[in-house]
Amino acid sequence: MNHADYLKYQADVADFYRREGITHLTACAPPVCEACGGEWDRDVEFCMRCGESSESQRAPWFSKTCCDCCGTSIDGDREHAVGFDVKNPVSLIKMYTICSDCAYYTENGRLDDLTVQGVEVTL
Ligand SMILES: [Zn+2]
Numbered sequence: 001m002n003h004a005d006y007l008k009y010q011a012d013v014a015d016f017y018r019r020e021g022i023t024h025l026t027a028c029a030p031p032v033c034e035a036c037g038g039e040w041d042r043d044v045e046f047c048m049r050c051g052e053s054s055e056s057q058r059a060p061w062f063s064k065t066c067c068d069c070c071g072t073s074i075d076g077d078r079e080h081a082v083g084f085d086v087k088n089p090v091s092l093i094k095m096y097t098i099c100s101d102c103a104y105y106t107e108n109g110r111l112d113d114l115t116v117q118g119v120e121v122t123l
């Protein structure tokens with residue numbers, strides 16, 4: 001990723017936030033149990049139907065599905081994430097599928113050093 005790519009990436013993410021009316025994304029378990037479609041218990045730890053742990057379904061999976069956030073279709077890890085507006089946390093909670101870059105970016109406010117290596121050289 002070079003400097004221009006990084007600027008484009010940041011603009012794409014900012015666009016996505018604006019379009020969706022959210023201010024933050026955070027990795028999370030799928031909305032319902034993927035093994036049986038059952039609901040999570042109150043603390044979202046176990047499936048009430050089959051007993052599967054939600055933790056085991058939070059693991060990233062390898063996919064070619066487009067990232068909802070930055071729109072990349074390059075195959076790689078995808079994760080479940082929930083988007084919300086920090087100023088209005090209860091009103092808007094949406095589920096997305098995001099790539100590992102976006103998962104890192106949303107947690108840290110930047111991309112990981114390996115991805116941005118090329119950027120620092122270009123700067
Ligand atoms: Zn289940």
Ligand SMILES: [Zn+2]
Pocket residue numbers: 067068069070071072098099100101102
């Ligand atoms: Zn992404």
